[in-house]
Amino acid sequence: MRIEELSVDERVKRIIRERGIEELYPPQAKALKSGVLEGKNLVLAIPTASGKTLVSEIVMVNKLLHEGGKAIYLVPLKALAEEKYREFKAWEVLGLRVAATTGDYDSTDEWLGKYDIIVATAEKFDSLLRHGSSWIRDVKLVVADEVHLIGSYDRGATLEMILSHMLDKAQILALSATVGNAEELAEWLNAELVVSDWRPVELRKGVFSHGQLFWEDGKIDRYPSSWDSLVVDAIKKGKQALVFVNTRRSAEKEAVSLASKIYRLLTKPEQRKLEELTESLESNPTNNRLREALKKGVAFHHAGLGRSERTVIEDAFREGLIKVxxxxxxxxxxxxxxAFRVIIRDTKRYSNFGWVDIPVLEVQQMMGRAGRPKYDKRGEAIIVAKTEDPKKLMERYVFGKPEKLFSMLSNESAFRGQILALITNFSIGNFRELIEFLERTFYFHQRSDTSQLEWKAKEIVYFLIENEFIDLDLNDHFMPLLFGRRTSQLYIDPLTAKKFRDAFPKLEKNPNPFGIFQLIASTPDMGTLNARRKEMEDYLDLAYEMEEKLYVNIPYWEDYTFQSFINEVKTAKILLDWINEVPETRIYDAYNIDPGDLYRILELADWLMYSLIELYKLFEPKEEVLAYLRNLHLRLRHGVREELLELVRLPNIGRKRARALYNAGFRTQEDIIRAKVSELLAVEGIGMKVIEGLFRYFGVELPGASKKGADERNPKKRRGTLDDFLR
DNA sequence: CATGGCTGAGTCTAGACAGCATGTC
DNA sequence: CTAGACTCAGCCATG
Known part of the structure; x- marks a missing residue:
């Protein structure tokens, strides 16, 4: 179907044509003829990269131009929110305004009311709903990207609840990977269903077993016995490869081992550029391992990498510089x-329940990464069989149907938070209304029986009453209490809130970082960090050493809570090191964690620390304790000792610059205002830009006329790390 | 007796959302 | 029941 035949606003067609698109892909055409353009709900289950985004753009923009209102585009990842935001920005030429909102920026927030297309993570939108922003009622369309995540254990419930809330209030466009029961999903959403496996780039799938590559069409290619020859072969053809493995360790190991084989296939300019890229990376244990592979054209990619490293790798791969x-x-x-060729080395993964097969849905998503639309005529996805029978793998992953989606609403911890929100933020007044609402969910649609769910809900309601999140009046009417409402708005698990609250009396008597960090780490919202077997004794010793600082009793070795307690101590110790300015690299070494892990821990601790303070405020807070907590929060956020807090409040001054300034004798803001520019420039990490920012912040003219920066090349800058300070 | 290599037992394992008020090196 | 990478202690052979 050609763009001009579309029955949408002329302006929409014009912009799409300007992008160079004249013809729609078949599934896109099918989707747009399904009735979505007339306002019907739609479930669109087609492969990645087959044009889901364009369909949603057309539907969103056309609707907004004709009916006004707002469209919400839900994504599962912050990085995706960013990506979609940039894509949708192009529609601003039509006068529509686009915004993105994730946990990283903004909140309630009334300013979003000015925007027409809002990209948000599911959790963020859930939070916005709870805050009850006035513009929510203008939402006319909800696009849920990757809606199959409704079946994800820990995050599915959120998406399900959002859709349950918005059903009947807004049009729903659900974008899904191919799943086993798309019909069921469509029925629930009262939506049309468009399913297709059409792709713009042909996908050829196969299974590799000991030198033989069995293609899905029955053809067999021969290779050397090791699967890495498939990678080398792809690079020799001038293509790229993506290798999926199941552990970080394996990713790193395979990257280094492939690098030794790829290296000689690089051109001189490529080698030079890679060398440059390698040099530009900050030095730390993880990055050093990465560098070893990177300079030879291979990179590993996992959540232990820092944010900037991830983007550097992604960009360099897209550019074609990184080969694998x-x-x-x-x-x-x-x-x-x-990438042209996708290799799936592992089809099993270690989980809480031991070794499990990776779901078909997930493997098919990996395989779907094969083939670059503008560069390749086709893509190749190959599963590696080691001990397993290649026929079985072929049956399961190549010809097999992906799993059915199951509602995860009954997941205890997610459900607890959702029930609380229903009562405190969505004015569910009694148990009957609660059940009525639950009948709107996918869970109910799927099982048409809520007895189990009702039973669980009842237990949760009792828990919430018992712990004063809510109350019951004489007519069995729910009465939200402030503690409950605040917990729900802070978006923390009620169990976390309860833990905090229970600890307040002890905390008040003995506020100290270690106790507070252990408390935060013991929370279900903190996520886990595993202490190694060999470390356990050390952390236990530490716990006993710090026993009087803790707000809990140290469990016995045989207690089932022992392992998690040790993990909490480890986490607390890391946070303690962080606010005592232990250098990052030493933290990575000492605790055997990667930069991405530290980043994650800090992000979580920051959020929970804030929540702890907010909840403490509700219970007759002591002013000096509150001040102490706020101080600690600031130290946690910036990773500094108390003495740097004043400096760290300044613009562009973080832990490193603040420490450098302090050691150079600038200990207060006053010191800096009075300093000569040349003196400040002599401090490590301080340049003209930073100084200009500082004085702008102070609202003071730059002192002295030495703006020319005669001292800028001062070779002996003072180093600013704590180590140097202590030396 | 010191060194080095082999072997078997033991250990460890993916990812990433949320508040709020503004800017790391 | 199903994996794979790695570490480490213990053992043996070698010089």
Whole structure:
């Protein structure tokens, strides 16, 4: 179908044509003829890269131009919110305004009311709903990207609840990977269903077993016995490869081992550019391992990498500079990074229940990464069989149907938070209304029986009453309490809130970082960090050493809580090191964690620390304790000792610059205002830009006329790390 | 007796959303 | 029940 035949606004057609698109892909055409343009709900289950985004753009923009209102575009990842935001920005020429909102920026927030297309993570939108922003009622369309995540254990419930809320209030466009029961999903959403496996780039799938490559069409190719020959072969053909493995360790190992084989296939300019790229990376244990592979044209990609490293790798791969990426599932969903050949080395993964087969849905998503639309005529996805029977793998993953989606609403911890929100933020007044609402969910649609769910809900309601999140009046009417409402708005698990609250009396008597960090780490919202077997004794010793600082009793070795307690101590110790300015690299070494892990821990601790303070405020807070907590929060956010807090409040001054300034004798803001520019320039990490920013902040003219920067090349800058300070 | 290599037992394992008020090196 | 990479202690052979 040609663009001009579309029955949408002329302006929409014009912009699409300007992008060079004249013809729609068949599934796109089918989707747009389904009635979505007339306002019907639609479930669109087609492969990645087959044009889901364009369909949603057309539907969104056309609707907004004709009816006004707002469209919400839900994504599962912050990185995706960013990506979609940039794509949708193009529609601003039509006068529509586009915004993105994730946990990283903004909140309630009334300013979003000015925008027409809002990209948000599911959790963020859920939070916005809870805050009850006035513009929510203008939402006319909800696009849910990657809606199959409704079946994800820990995050599915959120998406399900959002859709349950918005059903009947807005048009729904659900974009899904191919799943086993798309019909069921469509029925629930009262939607049309368009399913297709058409792709713009042909996908050829196969299974590799000991030198033989069995293609799905029955043809067999011969290779050397090791699967890495498939990678080398792709690079020799001038293509790229993506290798999926199941652990970080494997990703790193395979990257280094492939690098030794890829290296000689690089051109001189490529080698030079890679060398440059390698040099530009900050030095730390993880990055050093990465560098070893990177300079030879291979990279590994997993959640232990820092944010900037990830983007550097992604960009360099898209550019064609990096030839191979070995990755954990970070890359299987999420950002779009296709390659000609995809190798799936592992089809099993370690989970809480031991070794499990990776779901068909996930493997097919990995395979879907094969083939770059503009560069390749086709893509190749190859599963490696080691001990397993290649026929079985072929049957299961190549010809097999992906799993059915199951509602995860009954997941205890997610359900607890959702029930609380229904009562405190969505004015569900009594148990009957609660059940009525639950009958709108996918869970009910799927099982048409809520007895189990009702039973669980009842238990949760009792828990919420018992712990004063809510109350019951004489007519069995729910009465939200402030504690409950705030917990729900802070978006923390009620269990976390309860833990905090229970600890307040002890905390008040003995506020100290270690106790508070252990408390935060013991929360279900913190996520886990595993202490190694060999470390356990050390952390236990530490716990006993710090016993009087803790707000809990140290469990016995045989207690079932022992392992998690040790993990909490480890986490607390890391946070303690962080606010005592232990250099990052030493933290990575001492705790055997990667930069991405530290980043994650800090992000979580920051959020939970804020929540702890907010909840403390509700219970007759002591002013000095509150001040102490706020201080600690700031130290946690910036990773500094108390003495740097004043400096760290300044613009562009973080832990490193603040420490450098302090050691150079600038200990207060006053010191800096009075300093000569040349003196400040002599401090490590301080340049003209930073100084200009500082004085702008102070609202003071730059002192002295030495703006020319005669001292700028001062060779002996003072180093600013704590180590140097202590030396 | 010191060194080095082999072997078997033991250990460890993916990812990433949320608040709020503004800017890391 | 199903994996794979790695570490480490213990053992043996070698010089």
């Amino acid at each position: 990426i070995t990755a954990t599932p970070t890359l299987s969903a999420g950002i779009n990074l296709p």
